[in-house]
Amino acid sequence: MYQTVKKIAAHLMIAVSLMSVPAAAGAQQDENRPQDREIRQTVRFAKGKSSIIIKKQIRRGTSHTYILKARRGQRMQVVLTTRGQTSFTVYSPTEGAIEDADGVKDWVGDLTETGNYEISIGTDNTANYTLEIAIK
Numbered sequence: 095m096y097q098t099v100k101k102i103a104a105h106l107m108i109a110v111s112l113m114s115v116p117a118a119a120g121a122q123q124d125e126n127r128p129q130d131r132e133i134r135q136t137v138r139f140a141k142g143k144s145s146i147i148i149k150k151q152i153r154r155g156t157s158h159t160y161i162l163k164a165r166r167g168q169r170m171q172v173v174l175t176t177r178g179q180t181s182f183t184v185y186s187p188t189e190g191a192i193e194d195a196d197g198v199k200d201w202v203g204d205l206t207e208t209g210n211y212e213i214s215i216g217t218d219n220t221a222n223y224t225l226e227i228a229i230k
Contacts, residue, residue: 130155132214137162137227145228152180152223158215162227164205169230171202172213176223185212 137160139146152158164170172195174182184195187209195201205211215223 130157132157132159134159134161136160139229144230145226148225148227150223150225151220152215152217153220154217156217160213160215160225160227161210162213162229163209164211164229165208166205168205169202170205170211171226171228171230172200173226174199174215174223175226176217176221178217178219178221180215180217180219180221180223182213182215182225185214187211 133156135158137146137148148160150158170184172182172184174180176199181197181199182195182201183197184192184201184203186192186205187207189207192201192203195203213225213227215225
């Protein structure tokens with residue numbers, strides 16, 4: 095009985111080691127590619143203001159997500175000024191990506207929910223950007 099358990103354990107160890115070889119080889123091939131990561135920031139308007147301008151740089155493989163509270167019935171305007179393949183998507187509190195605000199650089203829309211909205215910027219290349227957000 096001990097011999098049978100020992101053989102099964104040996105076979106399992108070989109199978110596990112063979113399965114891990116392709117994963118390790120793939121990791122070595124991609125080591126020069128930046129890891130995808132998200133940087134999140136809460137947006138708060140200055141007292142008496144209903145808009146904000148954010149100037150930053152985004153690196154390839156990174157997304158910048160801005161979270162802001164808004165109420166149903168308000169109008170949000172988002173403008174992204176940048177070069178290349180950089181764009182944003184607006185997410186509502188519960189319904190996911192807003193259809194006409196997905197992968198765009200300019201969007202205006204009336205909000206259908208109260209809660210935290212997210213504006214997520216993504217890029218294929220490192221880029222400087224200016225993000226303007228206004229709520230009225």
